Amino acid sequence: MRKLPCLFISIATLAAAATLPGVTSAADAQSAPLPLDQLRLFAEVFGQIKQDYVKPVDDEQLLTAAIKGMVSSLDPHSVYIDKTDFQDSQERITGRFAGIGIEIGLEDRLIKVIAPIDDTPAFHAGIRPGDLITRIDDKPTLGVTPDQASALMRGNPGTKVTLTIYRKSEKRTFPLTVTRTIIKLQSVKTAVPAPGYAYVRITSFQERTTPDLAAKLRTIAQLQPNLKGLILDLRNNGGGLVESAVGVAGAFLPQASIVVTTDGQVASSKRAYRNNYSDYRMRSFDRDPLQNEPAIFKNVPMIVLTNAYTASASEIVAGALQDGSRATIVGKTTFGKGSVQTLVPMTSSSALRMTTAYYYTPSGRSIQDIGIRPNIPVDQFADGDPDDALVTREADYPNHLANIQDANEKKELEARQRDRVEEMRLLDERSDKETPEQRQKDRDRARVEFGSSDDFMLQQALNKLRGKPLIVSKSLLELRLAQGESPQTPAGPVTH
Incomplete structure (x- = not known):
């Protein structure tokens, strides 16, 4: 011992x-x-x-x-992690592991779904962001850490795991049985949502994300030499490697631009990351993947899509592109995780994943607890997003780090909580008035497939690029935040 x-x-x-x-x-x-x-x-x-x-x-x-x-x-x-958890985190970095494909965190000592990963068993089983997992097979999750829960959900390909889900928006608990498989994460996906426009979705930031993005961009340039606009989708992206975030942002920023700065207690945590190869180089590639990148991606009109599950490394990208006036942020205020974690091996069989620094956007903004606020707030559904009141962000965790830049943080968080309580009261009133048929219709409403023709937020982004009117968010809180006002300040009209 x-x-x-x-x-x-x-x-x-x-x-x-x-x-x-x-x-x-x-x-x-x-x-x-x-x-x-x-x-x-x-x-x-x-x-x-x-x-x-x-x-x-x-x-x-x-x-x-x-x-x-x-x-x-x-x-x-x-968190302090053992050998198995250490191996799991390394597998996630490389983008290949056996499991169901889910990003998780904690809420009220229960396991909370941050996001199912696209095209994985969890995604196809209908698991949604914000779902609470109350049991994994026969084991209650109360007090279980995310790493422990991840280990319980891992297993041999072809085996099954039964999750007991509590869905707050529907006020019901139900089981879901999911079959494990080898998860091969494809972090970069592309599509053509309309002639002359490109859509790039990044689901997480892994070792291969920057070279994969570079390859996709070269293909886009070849197929669409007269590109009119680009949409970068960071919705439900829970983050990943800082270096990959620097590479992704660097693909669209002028050379040697600052992407993010970090500051902590020790000298080595104080640094600036620029979009230079030395700052985004990873062990999985031995040459600069952005070398000879098509020049069009440095100036083509650009939209970045965000939501409440856009977190950590994806907030670094959104903040860098927003600060540099390189892209317009459309969607929802992001999660607000403005800290950096370092994985430190302690022994041959254990490691410490510890918060070592705050990170800041190029202009010096800390987004801890605040998030990246969109330039244009837009809902995910045409009729609004009433369930937004149920969304948990970084600021809602009881032991979250304070935003050391914001002297009024406590008052702002208290005001936000009062607004959430009021929105939840209105949500309950609406639910009480619904018939059983209406409740079932809400449950059966198809989940949005990001990048599809039914993706309302994406269609609004296309409208912005085409110079057409947008339908802005129906959430009064989102409108206030977008205008940089405190949650209790009456919001004026917002038109685009």
Whole structure:
């Protein structure tokens, strides 16, 4: 068993998930005397449990639980992971693993679906963003970490896992049985939504995302030499590798542009990422994938689509393109995860995924808790998105990091919560008035297929590129946010 002081001694070489390259030693951090009284208390509690608990407890299990509790208390994204979880995260980086294809997080100590990944078993089973998973097979998920839940949902291809889903928008709980398969993530997809216009969807940021995007852009340029406009879809993109985000944004920005800056406690966390090859190079490619990129993608009119599940690395891209006036953001305010996590191997069988820095857009904006606000707020459905009140963002987590730039954050979050409560009350009133037939119709409403002709938000983006009128969001809160006003400020008319 390792001695407790070893926990405070070393932070070694980094692996690559949404990371900063460079924390090398705990000595880089602010030094302080060890809190001997608290360590003594910890040892006494440990001894008391060993002596008096109702059944014997394994030393390693107890100490691991203590470490996990310590790390998870920091913020929603810091976690201590074991060997299996470490391997799982590496598999996700490379884009190939066995499972059902789902991005998850936590809400009220339950597992929450951030987004099903396109064209995976979870996607085809009808799992939706915002669903809560209350059981995985026969195991309740209350208090289970996302990494533990991920391990439960992984398994051999062809085997089945039954998830118990609570869908807040429908106020019902139901089981879904999903068959596991080998997930081969294709993070970049393209389409032609209308003659002269290109559509690029990025589902996550992996090692191969930048070269895959570069190849797709070259194909688009060959097939559409007179391209009039480009739509970059980042909806339901939960993030991924910082380097890949830098490469994607860099494909559309002038050379050597700042894409994102980071700042934390240690010196190595303070840096600027530019769209230079050295800042987006990954181990899976040995030459600059953006070299000889068609010049049209540096200036073609561009729209970026976002929603509440656009998070982390995808917010870096949206923020960089918005700050550089390179693209118009259309859609919904993003999730608001403005922090960077570093994966730090601790032993041969464990690692620490820890928040090490805030990140900032090129103009210096922190989007932590706030998100990227669209230039033009647009709903996902033509008749509005009444379920928006049920959406959970970064700011709703009880132990979220504060936005250190925003002196009025607490008041703004309180005002947002009051607005959410009011919107939920109106939603309940509407639900109470619905007939059983209307409720069933809402349940059966087809999920939007991003990039299809039925994608209302995409059609509004095309209208913007064509110079036609748009139908802006019916959400008063979204309109206020888009105008840069506090949630309680009366909103004026917004027309486009």
